[in-house]
Amino acid sequence: MxxxxxxxxxxxxxxxxxxxxxxxxxxxxxxxxxxxxxxxxxxxxxxxxxxxxxxxxxxxxxxxxxxxxxxxxxxxxxxxxxxxxxxxxxxxxxxxxxxxxxxxxxxxxxxxxxxxxxxxxxxxxxxxxxxxxxxxxxxxxxxxxxxxxxxxxxxxxxxxxxxxxxxxxxxxxNTEIRPRFPLEMAAFEDEYRHHTDEDIKACMIKMDEGYLAQGYYIKSRTKVDLVDKEDTIGFDRYSWSEHISRKFRSAFRRGEPLIDILRRHGFDLR
Ligand SMILES: Cc1cc2nc3c(=O)[nH]c(=O)nc-3n(C[C@H](O)[C@H](O)[C@H](O)COP(=O)(O)O)c2cc1C
CATH class of the missing domain: 3.40.109.10 (NADH Oxidase)
Structure with missing residues (x-):
């Protein structure tokens, strides 16, 4: 099981x-x-x-x-x-x-x-x-x-x-309970699970369908700007995996690197 x-x-x-x-x-x-x-x-x-x-x-x-x-x-x-x-x-x-x-x-x-x-x-x-x-x-x-x-x-x-x-x-x-990845995609017995395309799809479906069903991004009107290209995804299709992917894109990266801030606050990072 x-x-x-x-x-x-x-x-x-x-x-x-x-x-x-x-x-x-x-x-x-x-x-x-x-x-x-x-x-x-x-x-x-x-x-x-x-x-x-x-x-x-x-x-x-x-x-x-x-x-x-x-x-x-x-x-x-x-x-x-x-x-x-x-x-x-x-x-x-x-x-x-x-x-x-x-x-x-x-x-x-x-x-x-x-x-x-x-x-x-x-x-x-x-x-x-x-x-x-x-x-x-x-x-x-x-x-x-x-x-x-x-x-x-x-x-x-x-x-x-x-x-x-x-x-x-x-x-x-009335905030709803947000979904999580299927447990078997994140908790592994004895060895790491090297996710196949099917596994990744299962992760995305669970998260995206969950967030879309709850209307999470529509209600909060939250969307990460693409900055460097046209946004073709409307709120009806804007899902968790799209949101998180946009956040971790290089185009979204801005501001001073954290390591420089840490150094300024007295941390010795080479
Ligand atoms: C380290 C961390 C940083 C977060 N930062 C924000 C934030 O800046 N703004 C926000 O609205 N929620 C923030 N959250 C909340 C997450 O969006 C939230 O935990 C996630 O969507 C899962 O939803 P849940 O906590 O309702 O289960 C943060 C959560 C964590 C763990």
Missing amino acids: SLANVMISSPPSNIVLETIHKRRSIREYLDRPVSDEVLSQILEAGFRAPFAAQLCSVIYTRSQDKMKAAGIGVYPTAPVHMIFFIDFCRLEKIMKHRGHEYGYDDMMAIWLGMQDVVLMIENLTIAAESLGLGSVLYGLTPLRADSIAKVFNVPARVFPVVGMSVGYPDPAE
Whole structure:
């Protein structure tokens, strides 16, 4: 029996699995404040994630203006915003107290920091969901490292990974659960699956039909500009695989390379 069949025959069977399976990104929020108590609960839960070296810090704010000044365009109804950082500043101070000088490979350090940060975020996200909150991430946040450092007084060797908004979802939006690749196309027993054309088609069909059926891009009027050629795909055919392919095209690449920004913030990357 394939993994996909096993999944179908065993729906979420406890509260944790149910919470994970019903989570979706939320972009419209109720005008309802998130208390400090709730915030500290989800942050505590975030930091209960496994860690390599506790290389994660988070700054949270209720100020849309601060986020705007930092160059992060948050969804207008979102009440609380967070920025998650890889933080070497704190670790190096600890090392100094211990009389040790930092000398790690910074590329590997960033890799470990990233692992700490993303695990923390996922714990926090699920904890928020379990308390009736929703969230959405902002992936271009690292490109705003300069303005974030200014607005939030962030030192060198502390670098933003991703931003997030959190709040109580507006039920009027009725956000649907987005599809994922078929499980057997992404989870492999014993060895990698070298995807055939048929496999790739199966991935695309699952994602594209799912997103088109939900009218995801039509509703949000979201489309990545082609920049260098005529756009012949209307919203009726604009699907997930088209969207993601456009995002990763060379013509879409713009702005300063991330490695240069990281160097400016004190990381030694050769
Ligand atoms: C690293 C990361 C960056 C993201 N950046 C954005 C973003 O900038 N804007 C946005 O609306 N959603 C963003 N998202 C949310 C994704 O669009 C969303 O998770 C994906 O479409 C799947 O939908 P779901 O979370 O509802 O299952 C981001 C998600 C991740 C994990």
